[in-house]
Structure formats: C-alpha cells, structure tokens
Amino acid sequence: LAQPLARVLGGQLGAYIAHVHREHGVDLRLGARPPPSADVVAVGSVPRTGLAARSGLEVDRGIVVDGLGRTSAEGVFAAGDVTRFTHPLFETRIRVEHFQTAQRQGFAVGRAMAGAAEPYREVPWFWSDQYDLNLQYAGAGLPWDQTVMRGELGRPPFAVFYLSAGRLVAAVGINDHHNVARARRLMEAGKSVTPAQLEDPAFDLRRGLA
Ligand SMILES: Cc1cc2nc3c(=O)[nH]c(=O)nc-3n(C[C@H](O)[C@H](O)[C@H](O)COP(=O)(O)OP(=O)(O)OC[C@H]3O[C@@H](n4cnc5c(N)ncnc54)[C@H](O)[C@@H]3O)c2cc1C
Structure with a gap:
C-alpha cells in the first residue's frame, strides 16, 4: 500500500506516512485477505442501521x-x-x-x-501518535481541491491545509498541533485566511480570528 489515507490526506502525505511506517519495519498491504503473519488488520466499521x-x-x-x-x-x-x-x-x-x-x-x-435549537457545530478532530510523530487532523474528510503546505513535507513540524473552492475545510499537522487547533477554530468561527497566510509560518493563524 503506497499511500494510506490518500483520499482524506492526499497522495503526498499518504506516501510520507507509508514511508515512516516502512522505515520502522512495517509492511503495509491492501487486500481482502490478511497475510498469515499480519500483526494488525484494519477492517473498518459499518454502522448498524x-x-x-x-x-x-x-x-x-x-x-x-x-x-x-x-x-x-x-x-x-x-x-x-x-x-x-x-x-x-x-x-x-x-x-x-x-x-x-x-x-x-x-x-x-x-x-x-429538551427543546433547544442549537445544532452541534464543532469541527471533528482526532489525533494519533505514531512512533515519535503526533498526527492531528481537524475536518470531516470532505473533498478538497487545493492543498497548502506550512513547513516542509517530511520535516516535522509541518501542516497541510485543505481547501474547497478557496474555503478551509480541513487541516492536518505532523508534530504541529498548534496550527491544527488554530485552523479548527478558524473553521468553527467561519473565518477565512488566504492560502498565502496559511503557508506563511510567520503568520499566526489566530490573527484570522480577529
Ligand atoms: C477498536 C476501536 C478503537 C477505537 N479507538 C478510538 C480512539 O482511540 N479514539 C476515539 O475517539 N474513538 C475510538 N473509537 C471509536 C469510538 O469507540 C466511537 O466513536 C464511540 O464508541 C461512538 O459512540 P456511540 O455511542 O456513538 O456508539 P457505540 O459506543 O458503538 O455504542 C452503540 C451501542 O449501541 C448498541 N446497539 C447497537 N445496535 C443495537 C440494537 N439494535 N439494540 C440495542 N442496542 C444496540 C451497541 O451494542 C453499543 O453498545 C474506536 C472504536 C473501535 C471499534
């Protein structure tokens, strides 16, 4: 499996994550049948409807x-x-x-x-520690048409922002939880910043909340 998580995170980041695992001796495979020696098998889940x-x-x-x-x-x-x-x-x-x-x-x-009319409006978020890397993601796994990198792919800390029609819809950080948290707050506040600001490590994303 060359690019795990590619649909949500994109091919480049998927390939990086695959590379990290292979460097640690993990062989990633995609297939209907797990090999007899598999230690971890990811089967996904199905809602019981x-x-x-x-x-x-x-x-x-x-x-x-x-x-x-x-x-x-x-x-x-x-x-x-x-x-x-x-x-x-x-x-x-x-x-x-x-x-x-x-x-x-x-x-x-x-x-x-009980009668309230306030919908749930948090941006979904998760984190995962993999070796010495902390991966955090904020978003809903929705389609995107543009990515913006802050930092350098493969040299943590770095973050990738996902935009759809110019609107921020997700962010992922590798050892960069601050920027994921800030991007999440931007999304929840309905605020937008430019791709150039997302890319610029000197631009504090909290300024976008003002
Ligand atoms: C292996 C595993 C690891 C996970 N790790 C994490 C993690 O690290 N971090 C994280 O955030 N999330 C994790 N999750 C996801 C997390 O468990 C779920 O998001 C969470 O439990 C969802 O809560 P829920 O109440 O919606 O559903 P559930 O916790 O699934 O509860 C649904 C309940 O409904 C019952 N039920 C279903 N059908 C019927 C029926 N017809 N009649 C009566 N009862 C029924 C089920 O038995 C169950 O008790 C993990 C899930 C799994 C399976």
Whole structure:
C-alpha cells in the first residue's frame, strides 16, 4: 500500500506516512485477505442501521438526521457514530467515528430533545501518535481541491491545509498541533485566511480570528 489515507490526506502525505511506517519495519498491504503473519488488520466499521431501516427511518450509510438529531420520523432522535448528520459549517451530511464527536453531538441532541435549537457545530478532530510523530487532523474528510503546505513535507513540524473552492475545510499537522487547533477554530468561527497566510509560518493563524 503506497499511500494510506490518500483520499482524506492526499497522495503526498499518504506516501510520507507509508514511508515512516516502512522505515520502522512495517509492511503495509491492501487486500481482502490478511497475510498469515499480519500483526494488525484494519477492517473498518459499518454502522448498524438495520433496526432503524426496518422501522422505516431514512438511512444512507448511517441513520440520517438533521443538525438537531431529528430522524425522518417525528419525535425520533438519533446521535453518535451511527448517524449521518447535517453539519452547519460544512453544509452537508457527515458521519464521524470518534468518541468526542459522538459524546458532544449526543449532548446537543439531548438538548434538542429538551427543546433547544442549537445544532452541534464543532469541527471533528482526532489525533494519533505514531512512533515519535503526533498526527492531528481537524475536518470531516470532505473533498478538497487545493492543498497548502506550512513547513516542509517530511520535516516535522509541518501542516497541510485543505481547501474547497478557496474555503478551509480541513487541516492536518505532523508534530504541529498548534496550527491544527488554530485552523479548527478558524473553521468553527467561519473565518477565512488566504492560502498565502496559511503557508506563511510567520503568520499566526489566530490573527484570522480577529
Ligand atoms: C477498536 C476501536 C478503537 C477505537 N479507538 C478510538 C480512539 O482511540 N479514539 C476515539 O475517539 N474513538 C475510538 N473509537 C471509536 C469510538 O469507540 C466511537 O466513536 C464511540 O464508541 C461512538 O459512540 P456511540 O455511542 O456513538 O456508539 P457505540 O459506543 O458503538 O455504542 C452503540 C451501542 O449501541 C448498541 N446497539 C447497537 N445496535 C443495537 C440494537 N439494535 N439494540 C440495542 N442496542 C444496540 C451497541 O451494542 C453499543 O453498545 C474506536 C472504536 C473501535 C471499534
């Protein structure tokens, strides 16, 4: 497997991550059948929507809900990994597999059940420590058409920002959690900065929040 995570992070960063693993003696393979000697097998996960579908709720690779967790049936709510929910910042439905999103979206849905009308609007985020590298990602894995690099690929710390039609939709940092956190705050505030500012290590992204 030459470029793991390529759909979300792009081929260049995927190739870098593959390189890091190979340097540590890990052989990455993509295939339907794991080799007999595999130590870790990534199989992915599938939302368990059978009960919802049999009950007549709208299902589309997850239980479809709006920003308040309302399903297609009046008075029936759903939250967590199993839902594909409308995200107000990205203006599309997303499904996330992360405990923090499941928990906080759940809080918002609980409040909505009690009458509040404030949708869950955090930008999904995760981190992963791999050897001496800390990888952090903020975004929803949505399509992008432009990437901007801050720093130098392969020389941590560095960050990559993902834009769609000029709008920041995701960020990843390798040993660069500050810039991921700042990009996340920019997205949540609906603020934009220019590609040149994203690229410039001297430009503090917090200035974009002003
Ligand atoms: C191996 C593994 C490692 C993970 N590591 C991380 C991590 O490091 N960090 C992170 O953020 N997230 C991690 N996750 C994801 C995290 O576990 C989920 O995001 C989180 O548990 C989602 O919470 P949830 O309440 O939406 O769903 P769940 O925790 O999956 O809870 C759903 C519950 O519903 C029950 N259920 C399903 N169908 C029915 C039914 N028909 N009737 C009654 N009950 C039913 C299930 O048994 C389950 O108890 C990991 C997941 C896995 C599988």
